[in-house]
Amino acid sequence: MTGADLVVDVLADEGVRHVFGNPGTTELPLVAALSRRGEPGYVLGLQESVVVGMADGYAQATRRPSFVNVHAMAGLGNALGNLTNAQVQGSPIVVTAGQADQRHLVADPLLSGDLTGLAAPVTKWAHEVRRVDDLEVVLRRAFRDAASPRRGPVFVSLPTDVLQAETPATDRTPRSAVIRDSTAPGVEDLLDILLGTAPDRILVVAGDDVSAGDAVGALVELAEALGVAVLGSSLYGTTVFPTTHPLWAGEIGLTAGDIRETLRGYDRVLVLGGRAFMAYGFDPGPMVPSGVELLQIAEDPHQIARFVPVRLGLVGGLRATLRKLAAEVRKRGDAGRAATSAAGLATTHLANRAEREAAALDRYPDSPMAPQAAVHALLRAIPDDIVVVDESMTCDEHVRALHRTDGPGRYFAARGGGLGWAMPAALGISLAYEREPVLCVVGDGSAMYSPQAIWTAAHEGLPVVFAVVNNAQYLMLKRNLRRTTGRDDMSFVGMDVDDPAVDFLALAEAMGVEACRATSPADVAEAAEFAWSLGRPYLIDLPIGPG
Incomplete structure (x- = not known):
């Protein structure tokens, strides 16, 4: 499939029924892909300000992100007036524009320009896709961020060569299922998943938001109630868990390969905060192995499922959410199973510590x-x-x-x-x-x-x-x-x-x-x-x- 085919697949996954647009040469690969599929439907506007206005009204009425496609630099310029309205109103719109082939940009081709710079003042964020491998991640993030508080338009620049590039039709990234706040239904769903999983198949990865949110004590309560291991995120910058605690398992790793190997063997990984997996240097291959489901709690909705899908994400304060989870686990969980798992982890913790001491002394x-x-x-x-x-x-x-x-x-x-x-x-x-x-x-x-x-x-x-x-x-x-x-x-x-x-x-x-x-x-x-x-x-x- 091509990058344009992938865009259409993502639109279908995200529930998009209409593409509001005014096409030009740089948008032709996407228009062709839409023609082949027949859906979503294409709603033609004769000027880009009209296109954005239609999408704005649609987004406000449905309370879901709408999708816009305009033509290059001049078309985006025409759209700015109504994008200003959308920004003030908080309308969730994913705005895209065709960009010239990246191999051509050095020659300053017709209608090219700094699209992200033009869009930045009137959108929540703006990004230009540079590789077809990044296309799906960026589009998923665009839909999620447009719909996350405070809602508003986001912008993605789509170079022609990215839309025309071929990409495997398999190994699609599933859409993330994100609950918008850590209210009772969200906590109940997370509890059901955690209590239905053996403790030795659960791993907690704690980021710096745990410390910043004064949630270290609450995390200790939850880890002890579940009987699960806790790792610090890549290059954690503050104390996220007591290093002397028997459930502490160290740092997750700094390369994608290290992270992948660490996560392998677990069924569920509970990520606390944002940027838990921050690899140093490029390493091909997925950071999260196939078959491992991520769960996430974060105060910042933009950090949930930022570049890897999550089965369930809760947006809310870490300390309050973790304490609520810990209390419910103590009420409803299998205390004996948790204690057995914790005892095994304590033995491993002490053995690892002794090994590190001996290695240093050697x-x-x-x-x-x-x-x-x-x-x-x-x-x-x-x-x-x-x-x-x-x-x-x-x-x-x-x-x-x-x-x-x-x-x-x-x-x-x-x-x-x-x-x-x-x-x-x-x-x-x-x-x-x-x-x-x-x-x-x-x-x-x-x-x-x-x-x-x-x-x-x-x-x-x-x-x-x-x-x-x-x-x-x-x-x-x-x-x-x-x-x-x-x-x-x-x-x-x-x-x-x-x-x-x-x-x-x-x-x-x-x-x-x-x-x-x-x-x-x-x-x-x-x-x-x-x-x-x-x-x-x-x-x-x-x-x-x-x-």
Whole structure:
């Protein structure tokens, strides 16, 4: 089938009965697909403002998203007046326009232009599809977002080559079944699914919205009532579940392949919040394996089923919804089955923790220091449940795995990936916690983005220990390049920071902060214990190997 055929299939799935349009050359593939199918019906308007006005009236009367197709830059321009009305009114309309073939855009062809830029001021969001593989996801999102509070028009630009491109006719993404709010009927439906599934076939994936919504305690209640494992979302940036709890299973993974393998073997996955699966780097293939059903609770309706379908989604406050679910599970669930499952998960949790500890200790003799050995020595030398601010990059998997915390608000990281956040953030977090000591674990490359924070730490006398894990290179970039090229014997340009080497001790001392260098796990432990006892800022330079 072609991309245009896929558009028509999605329209049928979404219950669209009429396409309101005024066609031109760039829309011909879609018009041809509609002609072949005979439905939805095409309602011709002789000017685009009329087309949008018809769709607006239809959407208001049916309270369902209507579908519009206009012609390229000039046609979209004609539509803007009535799109302004639709935006103010909150009318759910999916507006599309044909764009020139992307291979032709460099030549500034007739009627081409920045369609998304033109549509942006009068729509909720605007997107230009670049690959036929993305077409269905974008259209599903368009219908969902148009109908989600606050309702309004959305815009999708459809290049001619995307509409003409061929795509497999199989493996269609099913339409998501989304309940719009977490009222009693929605919770009842979710309860029926959860209670009808064996605990060892259920997985909970918790995103940062759990912490932001003050719902960590409520999640603990639900997980214990069900007897199910809890994973943190990809690169979770706050404490989403106590890492010392026996139902905690760690982080879901950072690549699509890791996520896919983690989810395999479960029947139901309950996703809490948005952006739970945030892969680093492109990996072909579905992120969610076939046969795994997603359930989702989120406060933001635009995050539900954003790029993968869900069987059931609830829109509402996480804390209240999770507590309601936990109470009902305790009333109606099989407590014995949940306890048996929880006991098995507790055994696995302790075994995994012991394995991580042993793996780190095994690397203690390495020279230069292995990253996991350096992190282990650092964290075990100071109390558990400390506040950790993490931008350690190639070490962050070890920091997440080895940090022990019993409650929320003890771990912080930046999911956005922009460097230079952790050192100043650690100061702000210490101030927010009434000058509580904070451990900031930061990579050497990241530390060079905002070393000025060291001066402020000294000026304010904040008890922040900066632990710089220093491999004198952008190792994450090297690893990614090796992975994508399949080559290990590579030379790298612009990825080494060793000529000259950065003297972090001199840098810290120039800004009024004491510092030391620790080159072995024993040195790291001694330095960390000393620094933590001072009650003022301190920097430890930890030279580490590649892993």
